[in-house]
Ligand SMILES: [Zn+2]
């Protein structure tokens with residue numbers, strides 16, 4: 001038989017040859033370094049036979065960044081972990097241990113509970129196994145044999161897995177441990193050059209809270225120690241930037257079980273919010289969006305008309321009254337369309353752009369809530385543009401230009417994804433050709449690269465999802481620009497055309513920050529709390545050196561405040577050194593120290609990050625003016 005290598009050459013092999021046989025036929029070095037066979041995106045254990053005509057790519061220990069290669073490395077690491085735990089904790093029962101993004105875990109039922117401190121000994125045991133050397137062997141056995149085997153080992157979870165497994169049963173053995181497993185696995189443990197256990201957590205058997213609670217040990221592994229080091233550094237950096245931690249440290253907001261998923265905004269956090277709100281209003285006004293205000297609660301009838309009652313009710317907070325049921329709005333669209341319908345419109349009115357940043361409420365599961373990035377109270381920088389068919393492309397172009405301006409202002413990278421017609425859809429193929437093309441041309445005209453998500457559009461129209469890339473290179477889905485002909489139709493929106501026909505307008509839904517909550521969470525992490533001057537909650541702090549300087553320092557602060565900046569005084573209750581340090585921890589952009597030698601003619605100014613200068617007040621204020629957005 002023959003298999004096909006990536007460069008299209010064919011390799012002649014005896015029938016029944018495995019991946020490892022093929023690697024050996026190419027060369028001993030490849031055979032030694034191979035970790036996996038990949039064929040058109042699916043992976044296969046090296047020990048399994050190849051098919052005639054199969055395309056074959058070898059992944060090796062040099063594919064250190066390849067997700068499939070890392071997956072097999074980490075899966076094998078999980079098996080080493082199980083072996084170590086069984087040796088150190090006799091009587092432990094093993095459950096399952098898959099690779100996951102960034103690592104692996106294994107679930108155990110320990111006879112005695114273990115603690116984080118116990119991980120070091122387990123990790124050392126795994127490292128000893130790696131040093132000693134481990135090879136994996138694979139065997140296929142019958143279901144009965146497998147059941148007997150795990151019953152004899154008193155591993156009830158494995159017995160249950162045997163009974164519910166589909167297809168053939170295979171076992172992998174290394175050292176003293178045999179696991180029920182489909183694989184694939186490494187040939188041996190040599191490629192595992194870096195191994196680390198990272199944390200402990202509780203987990204239910206098969207993810208069901210009705211079942212027994214198990215202990216989950218998380219870990220990770222790499223082909224190179226440098227990769228593990230870089231990964232741990234990224235984790236540490238993410239922890240340092242975590243907006244939930246910085247939110248408390250910088251006194252921005254807090255969350256409380258009294259209203260899950262609805263942040264309490266402290267004065268300093270509200271400053272950031274207000275600056276974003278001012279930016280939202282300013283740019284909307286510039287770009288022809290008009291502010292409106294619509295109710296927060298609506299009769300069930302509106303949601304029935306819009307389709308939300310059928311599709312979205314479980315996420316809506318309902319308010320039952322004796323004679324009718326109301327709901328708090330989870331989105332602004334139906335309200336804006338109801339407002340639109342208040343009078344007749346002509347084609348001359350379009351595009352008509354309504355903007356509103358109202359609080360919306362969505363009943364997210366308590367377990368899914370996460371800081372500011374997954375909340376129940378959501379405040380979108382929302383807008384709905386009512387347009388004619390001919391206006392779609394220009395309007396989308398304008399929305400893209402708007403969002404690019406906003407993200408650039410914060411130095412955020414942006415990624416655009418175009419979602420096209422889904423299988424279940426309204427409208428003809430011709431119509432979809434037209435709308436998809438309108439979105440594509442707008443993206444291309446604005447010079448934006450984009451990915452296409454085939455079939456991911458809404459049933460009434462295509463959309464563009466906006467993803468932010470932050471300083472750590474992480475991607476966050478934020479805003480959306482969505483074309484809709486269905487909802488305006490359901491709600492009976494119309495306009496009169498030039499030749500006096502009644503037509504349904506298209507509606508473009510757009511939110512560019514996405515939501516204020518999420519956007520502020522992302523900004524906090526992106527800047528690690530070091531906010532740009534113009535949104536910093538306190539922009540200048542004046543520090544009188546001693547009691548005797550308080551009056552003059554207060555007068556100075558008042559003049560800076562009158563010039564339009566957020567300024568406060570660091571009262572001399574502590575040493576000047578401690579107060580300078582505190583201002584640094586609070587990440588305040590400018591600190592002005594005021595003592596015997598200082599006056600309006602000569603201020604001692606410390607910039608965030610350490611630079612110190614001396615300048616007269618007029619020059620300082622002139623410098624601040626350049627930092628406004
Ligand atoms: Zn396994």
Ligand SMILES: [Zn+2]
Pocket residue numbers: 331332333384509510
């Ligand atoms: Zn909408």
